[in-house]
Amino acid sequence: MPSERINSAAAFPVTFRRGRYAGLTGNQVVRSFFGGNAIVSVVVLGLITLFLFREGYEFFGQNRRNLEIYRAAGLEFVDILKRQEEGFGALNRALFEVRLVAGRETEPGHPMATTAELEAFDAYASKFGDAAGPLREILGELVETASAIKTKLVMNEDRLAERQHLLATDRQSEAGAIRIESIDIEAELRPLLESRARHSAISGSLAKSLVELSDRMPSMSAPELQVLLEEFGEQLRDYVASFPRIERELAEWRHDREVSMPSAITAFLFGREWLTASFWQDWYGVLPLVTGSFLISLIALALAVPLGVGAAVYVNQIARPSERSVIKPCIEFISAIPSVVLGFFGIAVLGEALRKVSHIACLEWIPGFPIAERLNALTAGCLLGLIAVPIIFSLAEDALQNVPKSFKEASLALGASRLQTVFRIILPAGISGIISAVLLGLGRVIGETMVVLLCAGNRIAIPDFSAGPGVVSQPVHTMTGIIAQEMGEVVQGGIHYRALFAVGILLFCLSLMINFVAQRILGRYRLLST
Amino acid sequence: MSKSSTHPYQTRPGVRRAGERIAFWIFRVCTYAVLASGVFVLSDVVFKGARAVFRSEFPFVNVTFFTEAPESLHVFDYQGQKMEMGDREFRAFLRGEAHKAATENREPLPIESQSYVYSAGGILPCIVGTVLLTVGATVIALLLGISSAIYINEYARQGPMLRFMRLAIVNLAGVPSIVFGLFGMGLFVIYLKWNVSLLAGWFTLAFTVLPLVITASEEALKAVPRGFREASLALGATPWQTIRKAVLPHALSGMLTSSILCVARVAGETAPIMFTAAYAVRDKLPWQDLEHFGDFFFQGVMALPYHIYVVSSKIPQNDYTQRTQYGAAFVFLLIVGLIAASSIILRGKLRQRQTW
Numbered sequence A: 001m002p003s004e005r006i007n008s009a010a011a012f013p014v015t016f017r018r019g020r021y022a023g024l025t026g027n028q029v030v031r032s033f034f035g036g037n038a039i040v041s042v043v044v045l046g047l048i049t050l051f052l053f054r055e056g057y058e059f060f061g062q063n064r065r066n067l068e069i070y071r072a073a074g075l076e077f078v079d080i081l082k083r084q085e086e087g088f089g090a091l092n093r094a095l096f097e098v099r100l101v102a103g104r105e106t107e108p109g110h111p112m113a114t115t116a117e118l119e120a121f122d123a124y125a126s127k128f129g130d131a132a133g134p135l136r137e138i139l140g141e142l143v144e145t146a147s148a149i150k151t152k153l154v155m156n157e158d159r160l161a162e163r164q165h166l167l168a169t170d171r172q173s174e175a176g177a178i179r180i181e182s183i184d185i186e187a188e189l190r191p192l193l194e195s196r197a198r199h200s201a202i203s204g205s206l207a208k209s210l211v212e213l214s215d216r217m218p219s220m221s222a223p224e225l226q227v228l229l230e231e232f233g234e235q236l237r238d239y240v241a242s243f244p245r246i247e248r249e250l251a252e253w254r255h256d257r258e259v260s261m262p263s264a265i266t267a268f269l270f271g272r273e274w275l276t277a278s279f280w281q282d283w284y285g286v287l288p289l290v291t292g293s294f295l296i297s298l299i300a301l302a303l304a305v306p307l308g309v310g311a312a313v314y315v316n317q318i319a320r321p322s323e324r325s326v327i328k329p330c331i332e333f334i335s336a337i338p339s340v341v342l343g344f345f346g347i348a349v350l351g352e353a354l355r356k357v358s359h360i361a362c363l364e365w366i367p368g369f370p371i372a373e374r375l376n377a378l379t380a381g382c383l384l385g386l387i388a389v390p391i392i393f394s395l396a397e398d399a400l401q402n403v404p405k406s407f408k409e410a411s412l413a414l415g416a417s418r419l420q421t422v423f424r425i426i427l428p429a430g431i432s433g434i435i436s437a438v439l440l441g442l443g444r445v446i447g448e449t450m451v452v453l454l455c456a457g458n459r460i461a462i463p464d465f466s467a468g469p470g471v472v473s474q475p476v477h478t479m480t481g482i483i484a485q486e487m488g489e490v491v492q493g494g495i496h497y498r499a500l501f502a503v504g505i506l507l508f509c510l511s512l513m514i515n516f517v518a519q520r521i522l523g524r525y526r527l528l529s530t
Numbered sequence B: 001m002s003k004s005s006t007h008p009y010q011t012r013p014g015v016r017r018a019g020e021r022i023a024f025w026i027f028r029v030c031t032y033a034v035l036a037s038g039v040f041v042l043s044d045v046v047f048k049g050a051r052a053v054f055r056s057e058f059p060f061v062n063v064t065f066f067t068e069a070p071e072s073l074h075v076f077d078y079q080g081q082k083m084e085m086g087d088r089e090f091r092a093f094l095r096g097e098a099h100k101a102a103t104e105n106r107e108p109l110p111i112e113s114q115s116y117v118y119s120a121g122g123i124l125p126c127i128v129g130t131v132l133l134t135v136g137a138t139v140i141a142l143l144l145g146i147s148s149a150i151y152i153n154e155y156a157r158q159g160p161m162l163r164f165m166r167l168a169i170v171n172l173a174g175v176p177s178i179v180f181g182l183f184g185m186g187l188f189v190i191y192l193k194w195n196v197s198l199l200a201g202w203f204t205l206a207f208t209v210l211p212l213v214i215t216a217s218e219e220a221l222k223a224v225p226r227g228f229r230e231a232s233l234a235l236g237a238t239p240w241q242t243i244r245k246a247v248l249p250h251a252l253s254g255m256l257t258s259s260i261l262c263v264a265r266v267a268g269e270t271a272p273i274m275f276t277a278a279y280a281v282r283d284k285l286p287w288q289d290l291e292h293f294g295d296f297f298f299q300g301v302m303a304l305p306y307h308i309y310v311v312s313s314k315i316p317q318n319d320y321t322q323r324t325q326y327g328a329a330f331v332f333l334l335i336v337g338l339i340a341a342s343s344i345i346l347r348g349k350l351r352q353r354q355t356w
Helices: A002-011 A026-056 A058-072 A075-103 A115-130 A133-168 A172-177 A185-215 A223-241 A243-252 A261-269 A287-318 A321-334 A339-358 A377-401 A405-413 A418-429 A431-447 A450-455 A465-473 A479-489 A495-529 B015-053 B063-067 B087-103 B124-155 B160-172 B177-191 B198-222 B226-234 B239-268 B293-298 B304-314 B319-353
Strands: A105-107 B070-078 B081-086 B113-121
Touching: A026 A058, A026 A495, A026 B124, A026 B160, A026 B177, A026 B198, A026 B239, A058 A075, A058 A133, A058 A261, A058 A495, A075 A115, A075 A133, A075 A185, A075 A223, A075 A243, A115 A185, A133 A172, A133 A185, A185 A223, A185 A243, A223 A243, A261 A495, A287 A321, A287 A377, A287 A418, A287 A431, A287 A465, A287 A479, A287 B015, A321 A377, A321 B015, A321 B319, A339 A377, A339 A450, A339 B015, A339 B304, A339 B319, A377 A431, A377 A450, A377 A465, A377 B015, A405 A418, A418 A431, A418 B015, A431 A479, A431 A495, A431 B177, A450 A479, A450 B304, A479 A495, A479 B177, A495 B160, A495 B177, B015 B319, B063 B124, B070 B087, B070 B319, B081 B087, B081 B113, B087 B113, B113 B304, B113 B319, B124 B160, B124 B198, B124 B239, B124 B304, B124 B319, B160 B198, B177 B198, B198 B239, B198 B293, B226 B239, B239 B319, B304 B319
Parallel strands: none
Antiparallel strands: B070 B081, B070 B113
């Protein structure tokens, strides 16, 4: 490179005599100017990692503390009971659904069940619903006790933080004035732990009455209803069978069991709930956001890959040169449409249009149709597909362009048709370029913010994959969306703020990984073509 | 292949030929489907936006839309007529009504108005903010990016360090812009205490596109044949003279086109400025009521992309609000589209001209 030549210039018979500035020759000044800029760029780009981690890494410590309080205040204990109560609620709902089916008419004027049957069923259902009364009562009491303990713990925590802040700013006297109550956790938790005996009595009698109820199930003449009722009975027996486990969990529960750091990290990475500013317990589980991001990306790629690669093949192999010179810049121009404009288009036009189309009767066979919400994963996915198409197109087209011409010529000379040449020669030769194009498109789609923020529906829940492919019509939330939506309204330095940075770190690592793999594949492919 | 109809070993029409033709048609449909969806989005925004921006009589442009700040729109019935007024006009109207009522010695007529935020007035502060953000960020990004590319490609010694730098830059190019926004917030807004400001927005945007600028400029420099440099150095030119006279003139056009594309990217980004530079509402223009000259850099601005986000997510969709929404989207698309189109056209021209 030129730099080696500079050194050898000293041995050159004709040397330059130039002015020196601060002991440097003009060339060295220029060189250090460029070098300085390069260093600034690289250093700042390095700082990105540093600052993301600086703000984000404390999250895990805070989350651990968050989970420790959850345990110490007995919220975890109460949640075990809550699950028991929720199980009962689910049974109740199942019963209600059976009632709905029973009330339906098979033919006009002919209900599925007779009036007498329905009356018996209703009496049964109301008796069933009353069975869990004592359980709900004890749960209500315990919720209050645990909340009170949590409030005390959190208040102490805040005072401690304030004192540390005052000490750090060297205000000893003020710091001394802050009184921190010592909380006797054991004493506070005693009512909770003592309620175990009462609970076991309650759940014993509940189990007994449920078993009785399952024996006295009303019978239905319609066979379908009988099947539904039998299913319900099975669920009921499973539920009652789970009681000993709940008792055991309650008995084994310890408030002082340590929350390990890895568990705080897994609670973030695999937590199924992202719940903030709740009066009970905040959860920072990123799983719903990750699944939302990937679901949308999947939809986008499902649309963009065939279209993008198909267009690349068409432009590169099939189209006439004049057609090609028009299509290429036009598709490239699509990538210039700002994402916020696309997001706006989704809200204003596409969401409503898709919903209207989905309500056409003859399209009902398509999974996910009819769509209930205007803004959902499908709307966002379609628009992201439009963003990904130009990227995939231009990179894939480059890859096809780089396939040596002789490959094609040889194939044609051997008598292969053009279609065979495209599928057996050109595409396999350019496949690594196409794969890396798809990966780069994926990276772009996962990182896209405005479209998903505006069009994805922003419901924080893991989409219900039991709906099969119909899952695409559910509203979801994404990693990028949550950062953009919640960053504006969080307290700086708080756990929620740090949690958003932690999501940023995850996103950063994910996109680096995707990019790295794509570059790797591309590099290998370049090697092949030369 | 176009002469296939004349050569003697021509394939006869058959199932295979038909299959081939069908396959080619599928590819063609793919291509035109992409184009059609792009055109559909563009035309929707352009047609509906043009209605808000242009007028059928002189001066043919909705002047208030380009010269005023956004304000609330009030819609009400007045003496059987449907009236639409901006906030200031509406208040003046109410005062006038009260005055009229007082002189006529009667109760003022009850006016029940429906109000829509942001739907009246114009988008001048947003345009100004976007232009300021774009210009500042572009200057920083190009200065740092092109210098870095020159250093990396012309001066730096090849080695593991340089390879690592290249790898880092290429990979950072794929990092989502919202992550850069988080970084800008962590570094500029909080750590350096610049708060939500023009300066923080400039740097955040600049660093968002920096990896792209460096990579693109390096590509342009690499495209200049080595022989040019060797010839120049052999004639006794210094490295800087070589770069200035023998390399840059040939690489400049390539750098320019990629730079313009980066400008379009800077202008179009929303996520990086959401927490670093953009305000949802700010009545004053950036140069109004400044105490010190330095305050200019430490104030937040309204920006067109953020404004579009706010008006499309925070207010309901109806006939009154749609005008502002589509108008803003149209103007924004026009700005970004013109920049991008010029770069694409320029690149097309350059591809034809480069002959070495």
